[in-house]
Amino acid sequence: MGDETAAGELLPVNEGLVTGIDNEPRDVQLLGSKCDRCGEVSLGANAVCLNCGSDRITGIRLAPEGELWTYTVIRHRPPGGYLGPDPFEPFAIGLVELPDGIRVMAPLAGDVDSFEIGCRLRLEPWILQSRDGPAYRAFRFAAVAG
Amino acid sequence: MPDSDIVILGTGIHPFGRFDKTPEDLGVHAARQALGEAGLEWSDIQAAYLTRMYLPATSGARILRRLGSSDISIVDIEAACASGGAGLRQAVLAIRSGEVDTALVLGVEKMPRGFMDPSMIYADWQVRMGLSMNPAYWSMRARRHMHEFGTTEEQIARVAWKNHRNSVENPNAMYRKAFTMEQILASKPVCDPIRLLEICAPNDGAAAVVVTTARRARQLGGEPVAIEACAHTVARYSADFRCPADSMSATISNPGPTRVTSQKAYEQAGCGPDDIDCFEVQDTDAFCEIEICEQLGLCERGEGGPMAEEGHTEIGGRCPVNMSGGLISKGEPVGASHLGQVVEIVSQLRGRSGARQVEGARVGLAHVLGAGGNCAVTILAA
Numbered sequence: 100m101g102d103e104t105a106a107g108e109l110l111p112v113n114e115g116l117v118t119g120i121d122n123e124p125r126d127v128q129l130l131g132s133k134c135d136r137c138g139e140v141s142l143g144a145n146a147v148c149l150n151c152g153s154d155r156i157t158g159i160r161l162a163p164e165g166e167l168w169t170y171t172v173i174r175h176r177p178p179g180g181y182l183g184p185d186p187f188e189p190f191a192i193g194l195v196e197l198p199d200g201i202r203v204m205a206p207l208a209g210d211v212d213s214f215e216i217g218c219r220l221r222l223e224p225w226i227l228q229s230r231d232g233p234a235y236r237a238f239r240f241a242a243v244a245g
Numbered sequence: 246m247p248d249s250d251i252v253i254l255g256t257g258i259h260p261f262g263r264f265d266k267t268p269e270d271l272g273v274h275a276a277r278q279a280l281g282e283a284g285l286e287w288s289d290i291q292a293a294y295l296t297r298m299y300l301p302a303t304s305g306a307r308i309l310r311r312l313g314s315s316d317i318s319i320v321d322i323e324a325a326c327a328s329g330g331a332g333l334r335q336a337v338l339a340i341r342s343g344e345v346d347t348a349l350v351l352g353v354e355k356m357p358r359g360f361m362d363p364s365m366i367y368a369d370w371q372v373r374m375g376l377s378m379n380p381a382y383w384s385m386r387a388r389r390h391m392h393e394f395g396t397t398e399e400q401i402a403r404v405a406w407k408n409h410r411n412s413v414e415n416p417n418a419m420y421r422k423a424f425t426m427e428q429i430l431a432s433k434p435v436c437d438p439i440r441l442l443e444i445c446a447p448n449d450g451a452a453a454v455v456v457t458t459a460r461r462a463r464q465l466g467g468e469p470v471a472i473e474a475c476a477h478t479v480a481r482y483s484a485d486f487r488c489p490a491d492s493m494s495a496t497i498s499n500p501g502p503t504r505v506t507s508q509k510a511y512e513q514a515g516c517g518p519d520d521i522d523c524f525e526v527q528d529t530d531a532f533c534e535i536e537i538c539e540q541l542g543l544c545e546r547g548e549g550g551p552m553a554e555e556g557h558t559e560i561g562g563r564c565p566v567n568m569s570g571g572l573i574s575k576g577e578p579v580g581a582s583h584l585g586q587v588v589e590i591v592s593q594l595r596g597r598s599g600a601r602q603v604e605g606a607r608v609g610l611a612h613v614l615g616a617g618g619n620c621a622v623t624i625l626a627a
């Protein structure tokens with residue numbers, strides 16, 4: 100019960116997917132799993148390797164910076180319990196290739212027309228407030244300045 | 246090509262669209278038609294498979310009891326967009342085992358309007374973060390293909406133009422309206438670069454086939470069409486980036502579901518893409534058809550856009566694709582879509598497709614692909 104409680108209840112958007120950085124509770128890092136047998140890296144804390152099925156896994160934190168591999172623009176409010184801006188604003192999502200050898204699907208912060216394949220992106224926290232319940236520590240990528 | 250010992254003797258379809266009808270109404274319509282075409286009664290069926298994704302448990306028994314009481318095995322089968330192929334494969338295996346000689350495969354779907362309920366396939370966090378839009382996954386594939394191979398928005402639109410035009414001649418399609426290239430390119434982007442007139446809509450429908458042995462078909466007469474191959478697979482890790490995946494490997498490049506499944510089917514049938522006269526393939530969106538043509542081996546990787554643009558996939562072209570109008574114009578009742586393709590191919594191979602007939606079609610292929618990398622390929626021969 101520390102800073103997070105003081106800042107209001109902040110839950111990871113999914114258990115085993117994201118974590119904060121020490122002393123900066125509203126920051127974010129992506130968790131990953133590296134297989135001790137085949138070396139494959141997968142997103143989140145997984146009990147078995149999604150590639151070879153081995154359960155000899157080392158938990159890692161994924162690199163915060165990568166390159167855009169592909170992207171699209173979401174023009175209509177996604178169905179179900181989307182917690183982004185209300186009223187809805189179109190936003191880009193993409194697959195961001197990290198040096199860990201994985202492409203992670205994530206929302207992209209910024210002008211929907213500003214992205215191109217190969218551009219440098221950096222992970223940033225995205226706090227999502229549910230209507231009556233908790234706020235979630237989620238993530239997105241934004242263009243690297245300069 | 247080896248003689249197949251298993252054939253489709255009867256086909257039935259309830260038009261795809263939106264109807265104020267129950268799944269029972271839709272399914273009974275298609276099943277009766279298939280039985281009638283085969284010259285058989287419900288009491289002649291020794292095993293039945295109901296393929297569906299959105300209907301509740303034991304829908305097969307609920308629907309088929311309307312045809313009369315029986316004590317045969319009736320099983321519901323679900324494999325996302327490939328459900329129909331997974332069901333047809335079970336019928337083939339049951340007949341090949343010798344336990345039964347005549348089976349019914351019935352696909353029925355009644356879909357919610359608009360975008361599918363994301364909680365059926367996505368995790369809560371993906372929904373919260375707005376990562377649960379199916380078209381986004383297809384669109385990201387399209388964007389990458391454009392980047393790697395120079396595929397254009399016009400080439401993608403050309404696929405939609407062809408399929409909408411083909412559907413005008415198909416009484417079982419939902420939309421039967423031709424659009425100009427300008428109208429398609431002016432339609433609203435859903436997820437860039439994919440536009441509204443370039444994607445399929447979930448809807449309602451049913452399709453059925455009666456499957457039996459070649460020997461029984463000879464006794465019964467009629468117009469049997471041979472099942473040369475029926476394969477279903479679920480893609481291995483990172484072979485394919487498809488909903489609801491949250492990431493993919495940047496280091497592993499396994500062959501994707503369409504390549505793996507069609508390879509199995511080609512091996513079963515003892516033929517290759519050049520031996521096939523007509524194709525019905527998954528056109529969830531117009532780009533998807535371009536990529537699938539490449540993965541089925543109709544052209545080299547990256548050549549799918551030019552192939553569409555040059556008209557090779559039109560009726561009368563080198564390899565006609567989606568003569569029925571495809572899912573873009575028929576709509577996609579998920580559990581019934583593959584059997585709907587099979588109904589079209591059977592009609593083509595019998596030479597009964599009227600204005601959308603591919604001249605002299607002797608061999609045809611049906612392909613579906615969907616959530617989780619589920620893929621089915623069926624090859625039929627006259």
Ligand SMILES: [Zn+2]
Nearest residue numbers: 134137148151
């Ligand atoms: Zn491994």
